[in-house]
Amino acid sequence: MKLYIALLSFSLLTGCASLSESACKEGQWEEIGLADGHKGEKVDVIHSHINSCSEYGISLDTKLYRRGYDKGLRFFCNPDKAFDLGYSGQEYNNVCTNKKFNTEYQLGFEIHNISKEIERISVEIERLKVDLEGANSNGFASNKQTLRKEIKILKYKRSQLKNKLVLLTVKSGRKLENLVDYF
Template identity: 35%
Template sequence: MKSFIFLFVVVLLSGCVSGLGASSDDWHQIGYQDGARGFNPRSYSQLGHINASEQTEYDEGYNEGIKYYCNPDYAYQIGLSGQDYLGVCDGMKQGQRFRMEWQRGWNAYQSSAM
């Protein structure tokens, strides 16, 4: 029984370790997901010291994701859902409109929570 538990733990841990490495396509997708969720970009140390081409893939994906996220037509719904806004759209062309719509949704979320 002990050997079965040990084997199970080893298999489980090896799956976790193999999930840490990512191909360039994965870094693009990770960046896109971070941007599309409105997260701040991950730092170099958070990315696990990836190489320059992987960093470029992450950055390109992140920029695509931020363009998707920062659509002011959806900002009200983001605020209404209770999602915090981290300021990632502030420097963009529609950034001010995004923040205003998000704030309007956030205010509605806050008043419904009371």
């Protein structure tokens, strides 16, 4: 619990990438590194911290920072969290060397992207159906044929993506409740 509170407080203090004057003065470099590693930040974020603190005439202890950063990365790079990170569509900075982490992340991210593409195609199909109804009422025969063909092509693409989604979901070994909407 103490670790969580420390990480939360440093996340609030550090903001995006640079440090406030008070964070620099406190000099809790290991905890700052821990928070950055815990969020999966690139190690290069240290340069931003160094620049921020140098504005206040304060030096950052890179050894302590790195010790904390490495501890934080061990938490972040847990393969059990990787799939969920990718599935939620979050980018990550390729900071994990664990092959299983990267494999799980890529699988989750691919499922996320396919799900989004299925949604996009479904919206496009509905838009084309509305256009087709308009073409039917206006009697534009050539336009109707083109619209029907586009709808058919998109439905086929969506079907292919759904099949791929099923295979990837099985491969992941997870039950993904919100995928029910696609079938």
